[in-house]
Amino acid sequence: MDYVLIEALEAQAVIGVYDWERNIRQRLSLDLTLGWDNRPAAQSDDLAKALDYAAVSARVTAFIEASSYQLVETLVEDLAALLMAEFHIPWLRIRLRKPGAVANAASVGVQIERGQRA
Ligand SMILES: Nc1nc2c(c(=O)[nH]1)N=C([C@H](O)[C@@H](O)CO)CN2
Numbered sequence: 001m002d003y004v005l006i007e008a009l010e011a012q013a014v015i016g017v018y019d020w021e022r023n024i025r026q027r028l029s030l031d032l033t034l035g036w037d038n039r040p041a042a043q044s045d046d047l048a049k050a051l052d053y054a055a056v057s058a059r060v061t062a063f064i065e066a067s068s069y070q071l072v073e074t075l076v077e078d079l080a081a082l083l084m085a086e087f088h089i090p091w092l093r094i095r096l097r098k099p100g101a102v103a104n105a106a107s108v109g110v111q112i113e114r115g116q117r118a
Pocket residue numbers: 015016017018021070071072073098101102
């Protein structure tokens with residue numbers, strides 16, 4: 001399987017379980033590995049046959065900026081389902097980092113893989 005990559009995509013969200021977190025927006029950083037057959041795009045040099053990483057990045061940003069989850073797990077799960085449905089992505093890996101959420105850790109977060117990898 002081929003992949004399309006989006007790395008260190010940043011967006012701000014209302015995210016967290018504690019009261020103080022419900023009134024602020026926090027920075028999140030995402031790495032996405034998106035399964036895709038890149039050969040049709042490569043053979044035709046046609047964006048219409050590619051998984052458009054700019055379009056995916058814009059959708060991820062819009063989703064996160066409008067979200068208000070408590071757990072990063074829930075955000076990532078719903079984001080994965082949305083991307084797979086809207087962009088017909090058969091398999092993906094999403095890593096989400098929440099920088100500064102834990103003292104003395106550069107970041108904390110989760111990583112999931114969903115779908116069928118050919
Ligand atoms: N596995 C998780 N643990 C924690 C989460 C989370 O989303 N998933 N969230 C918090 C708090 O919101 C934290 O980020 C505030 O410092 C704690 N643990």
